[in-house]
Amino acid sequence: MKYGHFDDKNREYVIENPKTPYPWINYLGNEDFFSLTSNTGGGYTFYKDAKFRRLTRYRYNNVPVDDGGKYFYIKDGNTVWSPGWKPVKTALDSYECRHGMSYTKFKSSKNGIQSEITQFIPLGFWGEIQKVSIKNTSSEIKKIKLFSFIEWCLWNADDDMKNFQRNFSTGEVEVEDAVIYHKTEFKERRNHYAFYSVNQEINGFDTDRESFVGLYNGFDNPDVVNDGKPKNTIAHGWSPIASHYIEMELQPGESRDYVFMLGYVEVDENDKWESKSVINKQPAKQMIEKYNNVEKVDAALEELRLYWDNLLGKISIDSGDEKLDRMVNIWNQYQCMVTFNMSRSASFFESGIGRGMGFRDSNQDLIGFVHQIPERARERIVDIASTQFEDGSCYHQYQPLTKKGNAAIGGDFNDDPLWLILSTSEYIKETGDFTLLDEMVPFDNDESRAKSHFEHLKASFYHVVNNLGPHQLPLIGRADWNDCLNLNCFSTNPNDSFQTTGNKKDGQAESLMIAGLFVTYGKEYIKLCQRIGNEKEAHEAQIHVDQMIKAVKTHGWDGDWYLRAYDYYGNKVGSNENEEGKIFIESQGWCSMAEIGKEEGMVENALDAVKEHLDCEYGIVLNSPAFSKYYIEYGEISTYPAGYKENGGIFCHNNPWIMIGETMIGRGDEAYDYYTKIAPSFLEDISELHKVEPYVYCQMIAGKEAIKPGEAKNSWLSGTASWNFYAITQYILGVKPDYDGLIINPCIPKKWDGFKMKRAFRGATYNIEVSNPDHVSKGIKELRVNGKLISGFIIPLLEKGKAYDVKVIMG
Numbered sequence: 016m017k018y019g020h021f022d023d024k025n026r027e028y029v030i031e032n033p034k035t036p037y038p039w040i041n042y043l044g045n046e047d048f049f050s051l052t053s054n055t056g057g058g059y060t061f062y063k064d065a066k067f068r069r070l071t072r073y074r075y076n077n078v079p080v081d082d083g084g085k086y087f088y089i090k091d092g093n094t095v096w097s098p099g100w101k102p103v104k105t106a107l108d109s110y111e112c113r114h115g116m117s118y119t120k121f122k123s124s125k126n127g128i129q130s131e132i133t134q135f136i137p138l139g140f141w142g143e144i145q146k147v148s149i150k151n152t153s154s155e156i157k158k159i160k161l162f163s164f165i166e167w168c169l170w171n172a173d174d175d176m177k178n179f180q181r182n183f184s185t186g187e188v189e190v191e192d193a194v195i196y197h198k199t200e201f202k203e204r205r206n207h208y209a210f211y212s213v214n215q216e217i218n219g220f221d222t223d224r225e226s227f228v229g230l231y232n233g234f235d236n237p238d239v240v241n242d243g244k245p246k247n248t249i250a251h252g253w254s255p256i257a258s259h260y261i262e263m264e265l266q267p268g269e270s271r272d273y274v275f276m277l278g279y280v281e282v283d284e285n286d287k288w289e290s291k292s293v294i295n296k297q298p299a300k301q302m303i304e305k306y307n308n309v310e311k312v313d314a315a316l317e318e319l320r321l322y323w324d325n326l327l328g329k330i331s332i333d334s335g336d337e338k339l340d341r342m343v344n345i346w347n348q349y350q351c352m353v354t355f356n357m358s359r360s361a362s363f364f365e366s367g368i369g370r371g372m373g374f375r376d377s378n379q380d381l382i383g384f385v386h387q388i389p390e391r392a393r394e395r396i397v398d399i400a401s402t403q404f405e406d407g408s409c410y411h412q413y414q415p416l417t418k419k420g421n422a423a424i425g426g427d428f429n430d431d432p433l434w435l436i437l438s439t440s441e442y443i444k445e446t447g448d449f450t451l452l453d454e455m456v457p458f459d460n461d462e463s464r465a466k467s468h469f470e471h472l473k474a475s476f477y478h479v480v481n482n483l484g485p486h487q488l489p490l491i492g493r494a495d496w497n498d499c500l501n502l503n504c505f506s507t508n509p510n511d512s513f514q515t516t517g518n519k520k521d522g523q524a525e526s527l528m529i530a531g532l533f534v535t536y537g538k539e540y541i542k543l544c545q546r547i548g549n550e551k552e553a554h555e556a557q558i559h560v561d562q563m564i565k566a567v568k569t570h571g572w573d574g575d576w577y578l579r580a581y582d583y584y585g586n587k588v589g590s591n592e593n594e595e596g597k598i599f600i601e602s603q604g605w606c607s608m609a610e611i612g613k614e615e616g617m618v619e620n621a622l623d624a625v626k627e628h629l630d631c632e633y634g635i636v637l638n639s640p641a642f643s644k645y646y647i648e649y650g651e652i653s654t655y656p657a658g659y660k661e662n663g664g665i666f667c668h669n670n671p672w673i674m675i676g677e678t679m680i681g682r683g684d685e686a687y688d689y690y691t692k693i694a695p696s697f698l699e700d701i702s703e704l705h706k707v708e709p710y711v712y713c714q715m716i717a718g719k720e721a722i723k724p725g726e727a728k729n730s731w732l733s734g735t736a737s738w739n740f741y742a743i744t745q746y747i748l749g750v751k752p753d754y755d756g757l758i759i760n761p762c763i764p765k766k767w768d769g770f771k772m773k774r775a776f777r778g779a780t781y782n783i784e785v786s787n788p789d790h791v792s793k794g795i796k797e798l799r800v801n802g803k804l805i806s807g808f809i810i811p812l813l814e815k816g817k818a819y820d821v822k823v824i825m826g
C-alpha cells in the first residue's frame with residue numbers, strides 16, 4: 016500500500032494520507048540553521064547543534080507519536096482544524112504534504128477554506144519562513160480566526176527535558192508589535208535570542224503555555240482556540256510559547272498571505288540591550304524586513320530551487336528505470352546532504368541530545384557529498400582530523416557547536432582512524448586538491464600540536480600497525496564499525512552502557528573487518544605517499560599491507576568465508592565452528608573490497624556464502640544465525656532479539672560493501688539485485704510494512720529471523736545514504752573519479768542495454784553514453800571521447816569549462 020507518490024519533475028514526495036505508518040519527515044536548511052518537519056507539522060528547529068542551541072521543543076517517544084511542532088489552528092465558525100491535520104486531527108476535505116528539496120508544503124482544505132503553507136529556510140539565513148495563504152473557496156463571506164503556535168525550548172535540549180526545578184522559573188519573553196521574542200537566560204551568559212514574527216498586524220497573542228493550552232488539555236484542544244480569543248499572556252517561567260492571533264474576513268474567492276518567521280539572533284556582548292531589561296531587537300527587525308512580503312519570500316524559494324538544480328545537476332542519470340533514476344538523481348543525493356549536515360545527531364530516531372558528529376560516520380557521509388560542495392567537505396575533513404590524537408586514535412564524536420571531541424559515547428573504536436584516509440582520498444580524487452595534505456591540522460584541537468594533514472593519515476595508518484594482536488590482525492579495541500560487537504567489554508551490570516563501559520585493559524580481540532579496511536585504505540595511503548614523492552614511506556607501508564594480507568589468508572579464512580574476529584579468549588567469531596553467528600557481513604564486504612585472496616577464489620567463495628547464508632527477500636542480514644541468547648564475551652550484539660539491529664537485522668549501511676565486492680568479481684546481476692532490495696523507491700509499494708519514508712534510506716530493516724521481516728526503523732541518518740550512492744554511481748554504473756582522471760568501468764545487470772550519465776568532474780562535463788550490445792556485466796570494448804578512441808578505462812583530465820561526449824561500448 017502507498018501513502019503518496021513521487022513527483023520527480025518537482026523533486027517532491029507527495030503524501031496524500033496524513034496517517035502514514037510513522038511520521039514521514041523532511042529537513043529544512045542546508046547550513047547552520049535547521050528544522051525537522053513531519054508530514055503533520057511536527058518537528059523542531061535548531062541552530063548548528065540540536066543539543067546546545069535548540070529553538071523549539073519536541074517530545075520524544077510520546078503518545079500520540081510526534082507531538083510538538085509548528086502548528087496552526089484555523090477556527091471557522093465552530094469548526095477548528097489544522098492545515099497539517101495534526102494536532103487537531105479534524106477530518107479534512109483534502110490534504111497534501113509535499114516534501115521537497117529543503118522545503119515542505121502543505122495544501123489542505125475544509126468547509127470551503129483552503130490553506131497553503133510553505134516552510135523553508137532561505138540560503139545563508141538563520142530563520143525558518145512559513146508562508147501561509149488562506150483562501151475562501153466558498154460562495155459565502157467567511158470570518159476566520161487563525162492561531163499560530165510554537166513552544167520554545169530553553170536552549171539546551173537535554174537540560175530542557177530534565178531540569179524542571181530550575182527551568183520552570185527561568186523562562187522570559189518580550190512582545191513588541193507582531194513579534195514574540197524568547198530571551199530566556201539572555202541576561203546571563205547567552206548572547207542570543209529567538210523570535211517568532213508575522214508580517215502583519217495581529218489581533219492578540221499568547222506566550223504562556225498553560226494559559227493557551229490549558230493545564231489539562233492537549234495541543235489538539237487548546238483552551239484559547241476553543242474560546243476563540245487570545246489571552247495576551249506574558250510568560251514568567253513555566254513554559255514560554257509563541258502564538259499569534261489573526262482575525263480575517265474573506266469574501267468569496269478572496270485570499271490572504273502571511274509570512275511568519277522563526278528566527279535566531281546573536282548579538283555583540285556590548286550591544287545586548289536597548290534599554291534596561293529590553294533586548295536589542297535591531298538584528299531581528301533586519302531579518303524580518305528581509306522577507307517581509309510574499310515577493311521576497313518567493314524569490315528566496317526560487318533561489319533555493321536553483322541551488323538544488325545546480326547541486327543535483329552535477330551527477331544525473333537516465334537508466335530507463337524511473338525508480339533508479341529518482342534515487343540517483345534526487346533523493347539519494349539529497350539524503351547525502353542531510354547526513355553530511357546531521358551525522359547521527361537529529362532525526363525522529365536520534366534525539367539530537369545523544370550524539371554529535373561521529374568520527375567514523377562523518378568521514379563516511381562525506382563520500383556521497385563531496386561532489387556537491389567540495390569546499391564544505393574539505394572543511395569537514397579538517398574539523399574531524401583536528402579531534403584526532405598523535406597516536407592516531409580519536410574521539411568517537413565531536414559537538415558541532417564547539418567542534419571539540421568528547422568521550423560521551425565512548426572511544427577506542429579501532430576502525431575510526433582509517434576512515435580519515437577514505438574521506439581524504441575521495442576528496443582529492445574528486446577535486447585534485449592535494450594541498451589538503453599540507454594543511455596544518457591540530458591534534459586534540461590544540462593548535463600548538465598541529466602537524467600536516469598527511470601526518471594525520473600516517474598516524475591513522477600506524478595506529479593499526481602499532482595495535483596488532485596475537486594473529487598479527489588488528490586489535491578491535493572497544494569495537495570496530497559494528498558498535499555492538501564489544502569483544503573486550505564484559506558487562507554483567509544492566510546499568511552499564513555498552514558504548515562507554517571500560518574495556519578489559521589487556522583485550523586481545525582482533526577484527527577481520529579492520530584488516531580488510533586496512534588493506535583497502537592502506538593501498539590508498541601508499542598511493543598518496545607516492546604522489547607526494549615519499550617513496551620510502553610508500554615502500555614501508557607496502558610491507559605492512561602485504562603482511563596484513565598474509566595474516567588474513569593465514570588466520571582469517573574459515574574455509575568458505577572470512578572470519579569476523581577473534582574474541583578476548585582467542586576463539587573464532589563468525590566461524591562455521593560456532594553454534595550461532597557463524598558468518599558476518601562486515602568482513603566479507605571489506606576483505607572482498609580489499610580483494611584479499613582473490614586469485615585463490617576467496618572473494619568469490621565469500622560472496623557466494625553471503626548469498627547462501629545472509630541474503631533474504633529484504634536485503635542482506637548482518638550475521639547468521641542470529642544470536643538467540645546473551646553471550647557476555649560478544650557484548651551488545653547479542654542483547655538484541657534475533658533479526659533486529661546488529662543481531663541479524665538488515666543493517667543497510669553494510670549492504671553496499673557487498674555490492675561493491677560483487678563488482679570486484681564482475682557480478683553485476685548480483686550487485687544490482689542487492690541494490691534494489693534496500694533502495695527505498697523500490698519499496699514504495701510495501702510502505703505499510705516498511706513503515707518509514709519511501710524516499711530515504713533507513714539504518715535497519717528487520718531481517719529474516721525477526722518477527723516482522725521487512726519492517727524498517729531509523730530512517731534518514733545512516734551511512735547507507737553515502738555508501739549506496741557511492742556503490743551505484745562509482746561501482747555499478749562505474750563512473751569513478753580518480754587522481755588522474757575519470758574511470759569508466761560499469762558492472763551492470765546483463766539484461767541492461769546501457770544507460771546515460773551526466774557527470775561534472777574537475778570543471779568539465781562528461782555526457783556519458785554506455786551501450787551494452789553483447790549483454791555483458793563488465794568489460795569495455797571501446798571508449799571514445801568526442802569520437803576519439805581512448806585505450807583503457809580512464810579518461811585523462813581534459814580542459815575545463817567544456818562538455819565532452821563519451822561513448823562506451825561494453826563487451
Ligand code: BGC
Nearest residue numbers: 370424498499514651660661
Ligand atoms: C546501536 C548502534 C549505535 C550505538 C551507538 C547501539 O545501541 O545498536 O547502532 O551505533 O548504539 O549509539
Ligand code: NOJ
Nearest residue numbers: 359375376496497498499
Ligand atoms: C550506527 C553508528 O552510527 C555507526 O557508527 C555504526 O558503525 C553502526 N551503528 C553499526 O554499529
